[in-house]
Amino acid sequence: MSRRLRWGLLAVVLVGALALGSRSDPGPVTEDRRVERITSVVRCPTCQGLSVAQSDAPAATAIEDEVRRRVQAGESDGQIKAYLVSRYGQDILLQPEAEGVGLLVWALPVLGGAAAVAGLVLVLRHRRVQPGRKVSAADEALVREALGR
């Protein structure tokens, strides 16, 4: 089998498997799932850095019950989060909304990452062997010293 064919086969198998694996069973969006989805980005106010979904603290349980009540009452995720923000402040959400100052924390890494990749590409494309580079006297002295040892 030719080289290209073997890699092509590999790519087909890999993409096929990933496509199959990405089809998470759609199932209905249950109440439990919605509660889990919301509480996993809500901070437990009495814990340190844990989400409500991760914590068993009384305050976390209280918020989870409140979220569940509102899910049952038919409120949207956005409405529930807005309620939590109005009740506990913006910092109840574990990830800032991408607006105002909060936008920075999302945009800076993306911009920085893009710049870094661009820089890398530039460095790799502008590689050039420098012919006839002058060796400084200091370098030569160091080499002599090193070889003399």
Next chain:
Amino acid sequence: MSAVLGTAAVALGLAAAVLGMATLALGLRRGHPGMLWTGQRYVWLVLAGALAATAAMQWALHTHDFSLEYVANNGSRSTPLLYTITTMWSALEGSILLWALVLAGYIAVMARHFRNRATDPVVAWATLVALGVAAFFFALMAGPANPFRLVAGAVPTDGPGPNPLLQNHPLVAFHPPMLYLGYVGFTIPFAFALAALVTGRMGEGWLVETRRWTLFAWGFLTVGIVLGAWWSYEVLGWGGYWAWDPVENASFLPWLTATAYVHSVMVQERRAMLRVWNLSLLVATFSLTILGTFLTRSGVLDSVHAFTESPIGPSILGFFALVVAVSIALIGWRGDKLRSPGSIDAPVSREAAFLANNVAFAAFAFVVLLGTIFPLLAEALNGEQLSVGAPYFNRMTAPIGFTLLFLMAVAPALPWRKASAETLHRRLLWPAWAGTLAVVACVAAGLRGVGPLLAFGLAAFAGAAALRQLGLAARAARRSGQPAWRGLLGRSSGGMVVHLGVVLVAVGFAASSSYGHRAQFRLAPGESASVAGHTVTYLGTTTEEHSNKRTTSAQVRVDGGRVYEPALHQFPHGSQAIGSPSVRTGPLSDVYLTLIVPPDSSGSSVIGVNVQPLVTWLWTGGAVMAFGTFLAAWPGRRRPAEPHARPAADPEPVRSEPVVVS
């Protein structure tokens, strides 16, 4: 008595560090070898000061000398022996003392290692810089973070003991010292980097000198971080091991930059490139350990580890600013000598892969740093209170993690300078198939989700690539008439073993964070519940009185087998009960039990059950990484022949760059 001895010891350490610096500075200025030799001797006085201060602190803790504020606030008569010892690093002042002790130890080992070269300006400057760092930490203890301060007013008869979380698991005796051995260890390569800059001996000499030091510091930091995750898993009771807490991030940041350095340093040794970059990484690593100390010890950020608000913030921030300013100024000053004679020949080569690896690690560190300090920035910018937590970090770092796994799979197979398509094909096809088949097997086993599947596939790819390298190294050793295991010693093979450890950690992380199940049940004695195929039966509770706490344990039978005992501990001085989980560990999945609410009048308790796959792979991976570091640091031939790292049709090119050996 301990107070007098301790204060005197701190004063001795501070004075010795300052005098040593002055003597070395004078000796360097006058070119006086005798003074350089004398200056280096002061290191032993610094060590004596640190040892005596530690002894005084331990003595005060064990004799319950509550006239010391530190002992009065953190010691207690009822604390068991082990936790009385660890009380030394259970609060701010004592942890600075531990830092000073480890630092003095490192400097002493360095002085001994280079004792025959005391008059070499590079060594003298490095000692001077290291003593400067030591002087700063001793000054902290002499001033704002004095562990030997006396209590104001009447001497109490007993104290509250250390934070309940810090006297609940023996890992507290290992995690902080390991972490500090890592953090502080970077002082030595940093000192040598500054010494190289100051003296202008910018060749690769200082790199070679400090290579093993860096490796050891890196290994300790890795072990410290993994032990911290393990401690968090065994003690905190939420079922996780990594919460992207500011202190965890503070330890992870220098790890990221140090890992980048450990890789890029090979490019400099081999090709004399990336000199400024390597110096910057080393400086970044050292300053991030200081910045981490500032973030977590000054009370500006909320964290599990943050000790109470303390006045040392400004001093540490000032020291951080000084370190950064001096380093940048020196690098700028020596800019002309740092220009690299080599260049990258091809975008598909070992050095290009290392460069990409460094960009990825730098981006990783940037995201973690930004997320950690963003709440402070937002508040400073417009007074907004924001949180940046796990969902942010997971989402932003996942693509970088995938990139790193991919590079880890590909880079070891790439030759230096230039790779031909034939080489790539020959070396990568089978590892790539291993990754692909891993994905196929996982999908066939019913696992879903692109994220974890991609992680498993890339991990298998990287694992196979590392195994291939190890196989080649073993074969090369046998061919040269040595036993095969000899091929596993040394840097390249040790590095591949570390890669295998990283693969285990990556798989454990992806699996446990994607396929966990958690639930809690109110159960009466005899009742059962089931989670993800595991049945737990609640049998009842017992209560035990200990010298320092009252413990309520629940007996829970898992899958009809052994009985596990998650517990709640009530400490006399702690307001909140501290839970201690009980975990049935297994190679494939952990059943993590917590007692959430102790039995009510009817005898029913609330039990938390958390089933997570492959958690043990994380700890195993950490151990494998430590073992790999050990192999990599194994003394031996400087550079193994690396026949596998060379393009087949391309004999080793004649080196064109000047190689500087000092």
